Amino acid sequence: MTQTKDINPILKQVLELGPTLAFFFIYLRIKDDVFVIGNTEYSGFIVSALIFVPILLVAMAILWMLTGKLSRLQIFTAFIVIFFGGLTAYFNDKRFFMMKTTLVYGTFCVLLGIGLLRGKSYLAYILNDMLPMEQEGWMILTRRLCGCFAVLAAANEYVWRTMSEEAWVKIETFGFPLALMAFLMMQFSLLQRFLIEPDADGAGKSED
Template sequence: MATTERAMPKGLKPATELGPILVFFAAYYFGDLFVATGAIMITTLIALAVSYYYTRSLPMMPLVTAVVVMVFGGLTLYLNDETFIKMKPTIIYAIFSIILFAGLILGKSFVKVLFDNFWDLDDDGWKKLTIRLAAFFLLMAVANEIIWRSFSTELWVNIKVFGFTAATFLFFVAQVPMITRHMNQDKPDTDA
């Protein structure tokens, strides 16, 4: 029997993407970093399962994130050392940056693969977006390292949840003019 993709209810996709980080934040404030670590591990697996239930595939970025969450979260809990969960964003951002830069060296735009359903850009637009996103991820990795090593756990949690989320949103908003300039103008033929 062939498996088919199911229609995901409206609002569920953002919930699977933002839910784990919001649960992490709430668990930190009602418990501690170790409770939050366990909570994000569980909700990340639930989000992946829900996504798979509807799409019958596991998207690469959430899958890589889940693997890193499980490994570094597991080390945090097993060794009772919060260092590992604090390093998790650095590792994730660095992996994404390296993958994007490697793709450019190989002449491929992995950003195009991820966002082709959203935008129809020319090759130069995909290249620019890939370079910018790779540089952004690298900057976020460096920022995470500076913040968790220099400031309190509470400040790091707040910046991780709100600051990094806001930075990502602002990054994509800032890309709108470039994306607009590089949109392919060809309109598909539509038969009524």
């Protein structure tokens, strides 16, 4: 079995967030340029998206080599980026790359929703070791996060269909991640009463 290893948290954040920031800055640099590849003209946006794919894969490979593992979420996201990046290049249509965000958030919403219909929290399976919490707390958080992902998916559809290309890039890079982070921070604050604190003997007990 592969042994997992801890790495510097700052390096981990750089590897996880770096590819998206690289896409953002590359796009700003070449957004007004046109590139001819194989007798086909590609916009700066599409070239930025195509450069983003190998950057993401290299970052994930480094993360895997340093930690010995990749989460299912990371693997799924990489697959979606590669798939929609390929469609973007093949059809020379930026809309495919923009739609990937809708699919990612939409898939998370559906998966959490399936768990809720079965009376389960799939979040608890993934995060309970890192964040011990009572089942009632996990169910509340799952319902709220399911709704959050639905809103983000709908918001992405609205943004790319009604706003400018540059506006979508900025919102995709900063707006959606910050909104999700703020939402999660607020939820964990509201769900403090469900957190489980270890007692002196190492057993867990609910915090009143």
